[in-house]
Amino acid sequence: MSVSIDVAWKSLNKQNEELCGDKVEIIKTQDSDIMILADGMGSGVKANILATLTSKILGTMLYEGADIESCVETIAKTLPICKVRKVAYATFSILQIFHSGEAYLAEFDNPSCVFIRDGKIVKYPYETREIGGKKIHEYRFQVKKNDCFVLMSDGVIYAGAGSILNLQGWTWEAMAEYTLKCTKKTMSASRLAVMLSQACDELYEEKPGDDTTVAVARVIDRRVVNIFTGPPRSKDDDERLMHEFMHTEGKKVVAGGTSANIAARILGREIITKVDSRNPDVPPMATLEGIDLVTEGVLTLGKCLKILKKYVNDEFDAEFFDELDADNGASRLAKLLIEDCTELNLFVGTAVNEAHAESELNFDLSMRQNLVDQLIATAEKMGRTVTAKYY
Structure with a gap:
């Protein structure tokens, strides 16, 4: 036992x-x-x-x-x-x-x-x-x-x-x-x-x-959550990352549009975006067969972290759980990490997002990496065992 x-x-x-x-x-x-x-x-x-x-x-x-x-x-x-x-x-x-x-x-x-x-x-x-x-x-x-x-x-x-x-x-x-x-x-x-x-x-x-x-x-019971976020630096690693991600026990979360497209392509399945006008502050989620939760990347991770930090700082009460139970990507991910996770595995791509590479938003990689670092530190404060693998 x-x-x-x-x-x-x-x-x-x-x-x-x-x-x-x-x-x-x-x-x-x-x-x-x-x-x-x-x-x-x-x-x-x-x-x-x-x-x-x-x-x-x-x-x-x-x-x-x-x-x-x-x-x-x-x-x-x-x-x-x-x-x-x-x-x-x-x-x-x-x-x-x-x-x-x-x-x-x-x-x-x-x-x-x-x-x-x-x-x-x-x-x-x-x-x-x-x-x-x-x-x-x-x-x-x-x-x-x-x-x-x-x-x-x-x-x-x-x-x-x-x-x-x-x-x-x-x-x-x-x-x-x-x-x-x-x-x-x-x-x-x-x-x-x-x-x-x-x-x-x-x-x-x-x-x-x-x-x-x-x-x-x-x-x-031991509860494992796996998060894949960010495309690998080399496209040759897409398949390796997805193979390792899908063959690790536990729930599967994909955070980021490019990451979701990679998952859909490798798995040979279709992404269906869920349109939700109730909470315009949080980007919509999507569904992908075989994946438990599909969300947008940087904004959703940032909002999820705010919820997790409230929890770590003992700022949780009955109203906090109303926010945690909300049906949006940030709340769903935070709820998973707070109430259904003992071990967290992160699969992190290190490529610059092509959509942002030629724009003023080329901070995407450093922003995502910063959020991943914060997520690791916060999850460890919550008592979770965290491992991170970079591609």
């Missing part, structure tokens, strides 16, 4: 604070994916520093293969101690899912993880260990496809306390039931994170009384 992970998180800053006192760190090792949620003591700058240090120390040490005892002891020794409470650092949750399907979860003073499997809330047994005077809950278990895990800071279960829920706060049980209900509407980690964060914001009446973070991990 080889598993892949879809992860996303959303944070709400405490009211009147510019910085969040919670921090999420995602680390990929050769054999696992690690998600860390740290909650710094207090709020604002101090909490942000404590949470950032905690998550970075944990992430770096775990990446290097350190055990949990060493990690906790290092944090206890490294971070400053609060003069008032005589307590150091931050609380944290660490979820590590190995590609083999084995999983490990360690929690220190954060609310328990919500586990959802086969449409039910599951409670795994845990062992309690004392490390450096701190009680750590440890879980070890096997994951399977479609399992969903939600880590959270304590701001989540305090949501609504003092106003809507009459000092009770949103109990862990109520939050878990709501999560289960949401998973029946969507299994996308990013959409689920937005739903849960939005519910917390509403319970706080949009005035969060604490930093509030949900981090979602889903176990999914």
Whole structure:
């Protein structure tokens, strides 16, 4: 069994604070994916520093293969101690899912993880260990496809306390039931994170009384997306590129008019352009048998990148998904990369577009290459494994 992970998180800053006192760190090792949620003591700058240090120390040490005892002891020794409470650092949750399907979860003073499997809330047994005077809950278990895990800071279960829920706060049980209900509407980690964060914001009446973070991990199949953009420098390479592109597993996307014409010629099939007057800002898509998505090149890639960067910069909410669900080339490509991709393969031609070679638009090659470079960097920030081949 080889598993892949879809992860996303959303944070709400405490009211009147510019910085969040919670921090999420995602680390990929050769054999696992690690998600860390740290909650710094207090709020604002101090909490942000404590949470950032905690998550970075944990992430770096775990990446290097350190055990949990060493990690906790290092944090206890490294971070400053609060003069008032005589307590150091931050609380944290660490979820590590190995590609083999084995999983490990360690929690220190954060609310328990919500586990959802086969449409039910599951409670795994845990062992309690004392490390450096701190009680750590440890879980070890096997994951399977479609399992969903939600880590959270304590701001989540305090949501609504003092106003809507009459000092009770949103109990862990109520939050878990709501999560289960949401998973029946969507299994996308990013959409689920937005739903849960939005519910917390509403319970706080949009005035969060604490930093509030949900981090979602889903176990999914490996999903490969292949993008061919730009004609090869030599026409002799057209057939080689198309052969390699078509014989690579995964979904197929062709971005660019010249690229689409090459694909149609080599495949011996007809391109049919879809006329769409609803969104004049995005060039129309086309259909080509054997290809999952055919779009225009530079403009569409540029608009797709804007959407991806919003996602990377944590600027996604319910309205963001309205844009992502729009029926145009940029949104369709962005949706594919956000919600249906674990690995991205790029097949990039390096010829100057003949249509632009003799015009003032001879920036086409450098423009396309710049967009490809940005796409690689952005996809890697999204946690995708990216390879690029140039022709």
